[in-house]
Structures are given as C-alpha cells and as structure tokens.
Amino acid sequence: MKKKILFYCQYHLGMGHLVRSLEILRSLAKDFQVCFVKAGWEVEGFEAPTGVQVVTLPLLLSENRQVKVADSSQDLEEVKQIRINKLLQVFEEFQPDCLITEGYPFNKHQFEFEAIPLLERIKATGRKTKVVSSLRDIVMAKHYDNREAVTDKICNLMNQYFDLLLVHSDPKFHNLAESFSRIKEIQSLIKYTGYVAQSPSENPLLTDEDLATLNLNKPTILVTIGGGQLGHELLESILEASPFISKSLPHQIIAFAGPFFPAEKFLKLQETAANQTNLTLRKYTANLIPYMEKAELSISLCGYNTTMNILRTGVNSMIFPSNKDWEQKIRAEKLEKLGLTEIIHPGDLNPESLSQKIIANLNKRGFVNTCEPIELQGAQKTSSLLQEFLENAVVAV
Known part of the structure; x- marks a missing residue:
C-alpha cells in the first residue's frame, strides 16, 4: 500500500504558497496517498x-x-477551536505516515495555535508519523525587531518536532544559510529539492476567455502582479504607459490584476483600459504559462511562482520587485546579475520612462544565457526524497 501524507497549507497573504503546494501535490499523488488540509480564500481554477x-x-x-475572523459575526476563539478540532480529527482518521507543514515553523507563527496541538499529538504517539517542513528559497528577508528571538524559536521548534526540512531552492542560486544564518543549529535532516516550477500542460484547461485572449493575432507583452495584493503601482503605470507604447510598438498588452485585487479599484482600471486598443485587462487566469510561452516580454513582480514560470518558459522578462516583500528584491537582484531578467526600479514607473524602458528592452538584441541552469524539478525531487526518507527513516547525507 502507498504511504500516507498529510499536507497542511495555510496561505493567508496571497496564493503563492497554494500554487507551490498544488504543484508538489501533483507529484506526491503519483507515489503516495495524500490528504490536503488547506486554509485560505478559495481561488477558482486552482x-x-x-x-x-x-x-x-x-x-x-x-x-x-x-x-482575525473573516466574518465579524463570528467569535475568534470559537473558530480557532473548530479548526484545532478539525485538524486533529483529520489526523486521527487519516493516520498519516508523514505530516508536511508548508512554511511552518519558519513563518506563519500566528497559526501555531493549531499547529502545536497537532505536533504534540504526533509526539504523544511516539512520533510514528514523520514530520517535514516544506520551505521556499528565501526566508526572514525583511527586518525583524526581534530577529534573534524569532530565530531561536524556529531552531527550537525544528529540533523539538521535525525530522526533515525540504528547502525548495537550488543552493547554487540561493543557499538557505544566506537568509537563515543559524542553519547549522538545526538538528533535523536538511535536503534541497531544487525549485518547484509548474510543468506546462500538453492540454491545459483553457477557458473561452483564455482562448480568445491567446488567439489575438499580435505580438504580446504580458503583465502580471501575482495574487493582486501587491504591485498596484506597476499595473497602474503600465496602463498609463500603454498609449506611449502603442506609438512605437505593434504589441498587444495583456494584463492580469490577480484574484485578490480590490474589486472597486479594478473597475476603475477597467474604465481606463476601455479606450486603449492595445490593452486587454483581465482579473486573473489559472493558466499563466501559455501566456508566457506566447509573450515576447513578461513584466511582473518577483514572487516565487512567477519567477519559476519565467525560468521554466525562458520568456524575456522585466521584473518589479515589490518593496513590501523583501524576498523579491533578493531574488530579482540575483536574476539580473545572471542576466536572466531586467529590474524595473520605482523611479522607472513614470509612464514615459517605463514605456521607453519597455521599448528599449524589446528592441535590444536577445541575451545569450551562459549561466549554469537552475534546478526546476523541485516537485518531482520532493516526492523521490520523501519516498526514500519514509522507506529508510533516514536519507544518506
């Protein structure tokens, strides 16, 4: 019988953690019996x-x-207790061989009111269930007033409850020690999986709206801002720059605001976009890779999943790292240093300056990538590492 994995994912600031988790689940489902416990906004298509x-x-x-509660009529403590009970009930009924916590204990400490009871339950059973942390490449990039205390807590939690840390990064590009200096204090086994990148589907489930947009018979510039909580200034600047771009380029701009982009603000942007013949503005798509494969230029933030889509497709790209998410700045600077992208700085967001930068990018000669390839098979490697780990209890270092 296949071994059982309970995968616990709390995504509360966007959909990046959800998208990466779903890609990992696609690989795990081939080799394991999987139960996915998720907590966050529902996003159609994912x-x-x-x-x-x-x-x-x-x-x-x-x-x-x-x-805090999503519905003001709810009592916070009651909802927290319901979640704790449900999480423990799922554990008892599913009886997993392995628990994977997405991000925790390196982040999401505000949700440990339910994580700790689950980890304590596992500990009380003699740790028959192995506990694994699934972690993205860059952590603790922003300033913490209590950085040492937070780092102490992470090390203690890892050493008390966790058997394995899977880092979804290529250490040649970013080693965890660069953003977590006390990695040597973690006693759990640590393994790098490579980056988790979405695999292009041979038969993507495209909506009629996707098909209509993708069939536009013009070269395209793709603009995305992830889930839509960040990057509003980039999207607004693109809309203002599009008339300047239309004078010099035959390109159609296809822009996605993201599923969590504020509805009222999106309506105002739609009004701005309505009179621009070279611009198509949509809320979001669950099938971004076909757009990147079509585009001559991708303009985006530098979140984990968008960056992996850029690397997977090899699309020519410009990146605006959000100043509210410091991991993006680190990732973007590394990519630009390797010649894999071009950074858009806040001072470039003036519509005329931005349009000139975009035009110059499209008119320049293509960059020949001579750097060592970045490992993008993280989802598949995660599954194979877990198979070996659960079969042998320990993976050879």
Missing part, C-alpha cells in the same frame, strides 16, 4: 489533483501577524 483528499479549514485572516 484545485487539488485528482485523487487527493481535500479538507478545508474555516477561514481566518492574518493582519500584523495576528489572526
């Missing part, structure tokens, strides 16, 4: 793979590292 059992916890929001 469903778990066939065969994966899905359990959704009642929604809680996060603000300033504190949780």
Whole structure:
C-alpha cells in the first residue's frame, strides 16, 4: 500500500504558497496517498489533483501577524477551536505516515495555535508519523525587531518536532544559510529539492476567455502582479504607459490584476483600459504559462511562482520587485546579475520612462544565457526524497 501524507497549507497573504503546494501535490499523488488540509480564500481554477483528499479549514485572516475572523459575526476563539478540532480529527482518521507543514515553523507563527496541538499529538504517539517542513528559497528577508528571538524559536521548534526540512531552492542560486544564518543549529535532516516550477500542460484547461485572449493575432507583452495584493503601482503605470507604447510598438498588452485585487479599484482600471486598443485587462487566469510561452516580454513582480514560470518558459522578462516583500528584491537582484531578467526600479514607473524602458528592452538584441541552469524539478525531487526518507527513516547525507 502507498504511504500516507498529510499536507497542511495555510496561505493567508496571497496564493503563492497554494500554487507551490498544488504543484508538489501533483507529484506526491503519483507515489503516495495524500490528504490536503488547506486554509485560505478559495481561488477558482486552482484545485487539488485528482485523487487527493481535500479538507478545508474555516477561514481566518492574518493582519500584523495576528489572526482575525473573516466574518465579524463570528467569535475568534470559537473558530480557532473548530479548526484545532478539525485538524486533529483529520489526523486521527487519516493516520498519516508523514505530516508536511508548508512554511511552518519558519513563518506563519500566528497559526501555531493549531499547529502545536497537532505536533504534540504526533509526539504523544511516539512520533510514528514523520514530520517535514516544506520551505521556499528565501526566508526572514525583511527586518525583524526581534530577529534573534524569532530565530531561536524556529531552531527550537525544528529540533523539538521535525525530522526533515525540504528547502525548495537550488543552493547554487540561493543557499538557505544566506537568509537563515543559524542553519547549522538545526538538528533535523536538511535536503534541497531544487525549485518547484509548474510543468506546462500538453492540454491545459483553457477557458473561452483564455482562448480568445491567446488567439489575438499580435505580438504580446504580458503583465502580471501575482495574487493582486501587491504591485498596484506597476499595473497602474503600465496602463498609463500603454498609449506611449502603442506609438512605437505593434504589441498587444495583456494584463492580469490577480484574484485578490480590490474589486472597486479594478473597475476603475477597467474604465481606463476601455479606450486603449492595445490593452486587454483581465482579473486573473489559472493558466499563466501559455501566456508566457506566447509573450515576447513578461513584466511582473518577483514572487516565487512567477519567477519559476519565467525560468521554466525562458520568456524575456522585466521584473518589479515589490518593496513590501523583501524576498523579491533578493531574488530579482540575483536574476539580473545572471542576466536572466531586467529590474524595473520605482523611479522607472513614470509612464514615459517605463514605456521607453519597455521599448528599449524589446528592441535590444536577445541575451545569450551562459549561466549554469537552475534546478526546476523541485516537485518531482520532493516526492523521490520523501519516498526514500519514509522507506529508510533516514536519507544518506
């Protein structure tokens, strides 16, 4: 029988953690029996793979590292207890061989009111269930007033409850020690999986709207800002720059605001876009890779999943790292240094300056990539590492 994996993912600031988790689940589902416990806004088009059992916890929001109810009529403590009970119930019924916590304990500490009871339950059973942390490439990039205390806490939690840390990065590009200096204090086994990148589907489930947009018979510039909480200034500048671009380029701009982009603000942008013949503005798509494969230029933020899509497709790109998410700045600077992208700085967002920068990018000679390839098979490697780990209890270092 296949071994069982309980995958616990709390995504509260966007959909990056969800998208990466779903890609990992696609690989895990081939080799394991998987139960996916998720907590966050529902996003149409982002469903778990066939065969994966899905359990959704009642929604809680996060603000300033504190949780709050999504519905003001609810009692916070009651919702928290419901979530704890449900998480423990799923564990008892599913009886997993392995628990994977997405991000925790390196982040999401505001949700440990439910994570700790689950980890304590596992500990009380003699740790028959192996516990694994699934972690992105860059952590703790922004300033922390209590950085040492937070780092102490992370090390203690890893050493107390976790058997394995899977880092979804290529250490040739970014080593965890660069953003977490006390990695040697972690006693758990640490393995790098490579980056988790979405695999282009041979038969993507494109909507009629996707097909209509992709069939536009013009060279395209793709503009995306991830989930839509960040990067508003980039999207607004693109809309203002599009008339300047239309005078010099025959390109159609296809822009996506993201599923969490504020509705009222999106309506105003639609009004601005309505009179611009070279611009198509949509809320979001669940099938971004076909757009990147079509585009002559991708303009985006530098979140984990968008960056991996850029690297996977090899699209010519310009990146605006959000100043509210410091991991993006680190990632973008490394990519530009390797010649894999061009950074858009805040001072470039003047519509005329931005249009000139875009035109110059498209008119320049293509860059020949001579750097060593970045490992993008992180989802597949995650599954193979877990197979070996669970079969042998320890993976050879």
